[in-house]
Amino acid sequence: MPARRAPDDSRTASAAQPAGCSQPSHPFRRGLVWFRRDLRCVDHAALHHALAQCETVLCVFVFDPDLLEPLARAPDRAGHRRVAFLHGCVAALDAALAVSGNRLIVQHGRAVESLASLVETLGIDALFYNRDYEPAAIARDEAVTARLQALSCVCFDFKDQVIFERGEVLTAQGQPFSVFTPYKNAWLRRLTPADLAPRDVVLRAAPAAEPTAAATMPTLAQLGFDAAPETPPLAPGSAAAEALLDDFLARLDDYHVRRDFPAVRGPSYLSAHLRFGTVSIRTLAACAHQRMLAGSRGAETWLSELIWREFYMMILAHHPRVAAGESFKPEYDRIRWAEGTAAEEAFAAWCAGRTGYPLVDAAMLQLNTTGYMHNRLRMVTASFLCKDLGIDWRRGEAYFAARLTDHDFAANNGGWQWASSSGCDAQPYFRIFNPVTQSTRFDPQGKFIRRYLPQLAKLPDRDIHAPWAASATVLAEAGVKLGKDYPYPLVDHAEARQQTLERYQVVKATSGPPQEAKRPVRNSGKHAGSSQG
Numbered sequence: 142m143p144a145r146r147a148p149d150d151s152r153t154a155s156a157a158q159p160a161g162c163s164q165p166s167h168p169f170r171r172g173l174v175w176f177r178r179d180l181r182c183v184d185h186a187a188l189h190h191a192l193a194q195c196e197t198v199l200c201v202f203v204f205d206p207d208l209l210e211p212l213a214r215a216p217d218r219a220g221h222r223r224v225a226f227l228h229g230c231v232a233a234l235d236a237a238l239a240v241s242g243n244r245l246i247v248q249h250g251r252a253v254e255s256l257a258s259l260v261e262t263l264g265i266d267a268l269f270y271n272r273d274y275e276p277a278a279i280a281r282d283e284a285v286t287a288r289l290q291a292l293s294c295v296c297f298d299f300k301d302q303v304i305f306e307r308g309e310v311l312t313a314q315g316q317p318f319s320v321f322t323p324y325k326n327a328w329l330r331r332l333t334p335a336d337l338a339p340r341d342v343v344l345r346a347a348p349a350a351e352p353t354a355a356a357t358m359p360t361l362a363q364l365g366f367d368a369a370p371e372t373p374p375l376a377p378g379s380a381a382a383e384a385l386l387d388d389f390l391a392r393l394d395d396y397h398v399r400r401d402f403p404a405v406r407g408p409s410y411l412s413a414h415l416r417f418g419t420v421s422i423r424t425l426a427a428c429a430h431q432r433m434l435a436g437s438r439g440a441e442t443w444l445s446e447l448i449w450r451e452f453y454m455m456i457l458a459h460h461p462r463v464a465a466g467e468s469f470k471p472e473y474d475r476i477r478w479a480e481g482t483a484a485e486e487a488f489a490a491w492c493a494g495r496t497g498y499p500l501v502d503a504a505m506l507q508l509n510t511t512g513y514m515h516n517r518l519r520m521v522t523a524s525f526l527c528k529d530l531g532i533d534w535r536r537g538e539a540y541f542a543a544r545l546t547d548h549d550f551a552a553n554n555g556g557w558q559w560a561s562s563s564g565c566d567a568q569p570y571f572r573i574f575n576p577v578t579q580s581t582r583f584d585p586q587g588k589f590i591r592r593y594l595p596q597l598a599k600l601p602d603r604d605i606h607a608p609w610a611a612s613a614t615v616l617a618e619a620g621v622k623l624g625k626d627y628p629y630p631l632v633d634h635a636e637a638r639q640q641t642l643e644r645y646q647v648v649k650a651t652s653g654p655p656q657e658a659k660r661p662v663r664n665s666g667k668h669a670g671s672s673q674g
């Protein structure tokens with residue numbers, strides 16, 4: 142039996158009142174809040190309801206080997222950075238709870254067994270958690286709920302990760318949207334102040350006898366991961382998220398003009414915090430919405446990005462087959478991607494940032510060294526992999542998934558399917574980013590390239606985007622020996638573009654007028670009128 146759904150998760154605790162329950166002030170004696178992608182103790186739906194429903198509220202986080210082991214095994218220890226960030230967020234949550242005399246119980250084990258054991262040993266009669274929308278998480282939550290209900294523990298789940306979930310924003314015919322702009326318009330029409338109101342949390346100190354203090358936080362080494370670097374690329378926890386948000390709000394009004402330039406501090410850098418819920422989506426959407434109503438174009442554009450996030454989560458919820466590796470548009474699974482030794486070498490070069498296209502390489506080095514990549518560059522590198530190297534987008538998706546600290550299945554899959562044209566509201570197959578044009582346009586002085594490719598730093602702005610086209614004198618003056626200090630380009634873009642158009646012929650019949658492919662495209666790469674532009 143699934144968890145009981147609160148009819149809504151508005152601020153009234155009675156929304157979660159179990160059916161047939163009399164109305165004592167606290168219908169449950171001991172409740173447990175299971176933290177997952179919501180590692181904060183402010184504006185938190187499950188915690189809000191648990192405090193209203195239970196005499197005593199305990200809190201738990203479970204480091205689940207089902208999730209950790211694949212990351213620990215990932216090649217070149219790629220998953221370690223993300224787990225270090227997660228570990229830091231869990232520690233920060235524990236510290237935040239301690240301020241009000243509460244502690245986080247931290248478990249290391251499979252969620253079903255860990256939670257069942259806690260329910261029995263601590264005498265828990267109700268479990269509260271916020272919903273997750275990834276198919277594997279849904280399956281896990283159903284297993285947990287079934288097991289706990291068998292132990293007479295009532296389970297409640299809440300909407301918290303999004304403003305609107307699965308079935309809340311639909312077409313006039315009651316169908317899910319597959320195009321972003323009408324979805325966004327319907328999303329905005331549906332929005333009311335209650336959707337953005339914080340789910341208040343007023344913590345009560347846990348009685349001293351509660352066994353939570355006995356819980357110990359496993360070290361990263363005990364979890365099978367490297368120790369966190371002394372200066373992590375991104376500080377974990379809610380306080381760090383708040384600092385990033387404060388910094389971003391001062392530049393929000395210019396977001397629409399700054400966000401596309403990777404060398405400029407344009408976007409919010411909040412993605413990993415949104416991923417782990419150290420900041421509430423309601424807080425962010427409320428800030429953006431308020432400033433948008435006051436006339437801020439930057440805020441309007443940023444709110445659109447937050448809606449893209451929900452759009453892709455909605456797509457995943459309605460089309461879980463994309464999580465099984467299928468293209469959103471099935472005809473795109475007929476494409477024959479490059480295979481064999483040359484393709485393997487090309488993939489390895491793309492991963493390592495050795496394609497010979499400086500913007501692509503600098504972007505991959507940003508990902509490999511920091512666990513983050515700027516949105517513009519995610520589009521450029523993804524397009525380069527599928528449409529210049531002819532390599533299956535799923536390989537790039539997996540590479541990003543292992544390395545991004547902010548990895549979110551729905552956004553990553555949506556972004557890759559957008560770039561490869563196989564997704565809903567994706568860019569048409571015949572629109573192919575020119576990596577040099579993207580570079581001159583979005584990193585005109587090569588500042589970003591110079592940051593990650595210091596060997597090219599002395600090249601003039603004019604030549605840094607395509608070093609192979611620079612004169613021998615310019616290269617010599619800049620101290621660049623092509624083939625030694627920096628690779629020759631792996632492919633010729635014009636030829637690769639032609640091959641891609643041929644490769645995509647199998648989908649042409651269903652995906653657009655063939656003559657469009659012949660029209661020269663000035664590829665600004667608008668992501669359906671929004672960020673991926």
Ligand SMILES: Cc1cc2nc3c(=O)[nH]c(=O)nc-3n(C[C@H](O)[C@H](O)[C@H](O)COP(=O)(O)OP(=O)(O)OC[C@H]3O[C@@H](n4cnc5c(N)ncnc54)[C@H](O)[C@@H]3O)c2cc1C
Nearest residue numbers: 408409410411412446450516519547548549552553556557
């Ligand atoms: C190939 C590809 C893969 C991607 N993989 C991920 C991923 O794994 N995780 C992830 O969070 N985003 C992903 N994105 C979307 C986007 O690139 C990042 O959200 C953004 O770069 C994060 O930086 P930020 O927080 O500074 O963004 P901001 O510009 O400040 O945007 C604010 C928030 O809006 C959301 N957002 C912005 N753009 C998008 C988008 N196109 N799709 C969905 N949500 C969006 C994110 O939650 C982001 O944090 C991907 C995009 C592409 C093209």
